[in-house]
Amino acid sequence: MEVTPQLIQKNVEKAKTGDQVAFTFLLDHYWNEVYGFMLKRTQNETDSEDIVIETFSKAFDRIAQYNPEYAFNTWLIAIAKNVHIDLLRKKRSSLFVEITDEEDQRAYNVADSSPTAEDNLIKEQNLSRLLECIKHLKPQYQEVIQLRYFQELSYQEISAQLNEPLNNVKIKLLRAKKLLLEILTKK
Numbered sequence: 001m002e003v004t005p006q007l008i009q010k011n012v013e014k015a016k017t018g019d020q021v022a023f024t025f026l027l028d029h030y031w032n033e034v035y036g037f038m039l040k041r042t043q044n045e046t047d048s049e050d051i052v053i054e055t056f057s058k059a060f061d062r063i064a065q066y067n068p069e070y071a072f073n074t075w076l077i078a079i080a081k082n083v084h085i086d087l088l089r090k091k092r093s094s095l096f097v098e099i100t101d102e103e104d105q106r107a108y109n110v111a112d113s114s115p116t117a118e119d120n121l122i123k124e125q126n127l128s129r130l131l132e133c134i135k136h137l138k139p140q141y142q143e144v145i146q147l148r149y150f151q152e153l154s155y156q157e158i159s160a161q162l163n164e165p166l167n168n169v170k171i172k173l174l175r176a177k178k179l180l181l182e183i184l185t186k187k
Helices: 005-016 020-042 045-061 072-093 101-107 121-134 139-150 155-162 166-186
Strands: none
Touching: 005 020, 005 072, 020 045, 020 072, 020 166, 045 072, 045 166, 121 139, 121 166, 139 155, 139 166, 155 166
């Protein structure tokens, strides 16, 4: 399906009404463009990814303020630039950040890849394969997958536990699932 300006505008209008499918369409369509732009600016994959997640979170929070006279990607890039500037300010104001052992451990916490004894062979093989694929995700994505699907926490609970805005959690989870699907289809 060809992505036309009319299709984009239609999805923007749907997103304004809270349509999650429209949000996903916009996220999928513009992720690489915004990420590529930020990667050129930051020269850092992790910072770029964090900025893009924050960008989409802010964009979806304020989508009602979007002016359709401007291209949607231009609006997203403007938000990304502002998020990047905020990040640079924060880094300057806190050059040294202490990481506790607990935070360090949580960052590297990976789901156990050993299948349970009571699962039948097919379930064991599928679970083992899934867990192995999850290990290929970045720690921040592993964490949201772990919290949502293995600990079965709600978005609100994940938001509270990670101390992040709800939209950030939703976007991270969307991105994690998309990346996991790519890994699964490659294997």
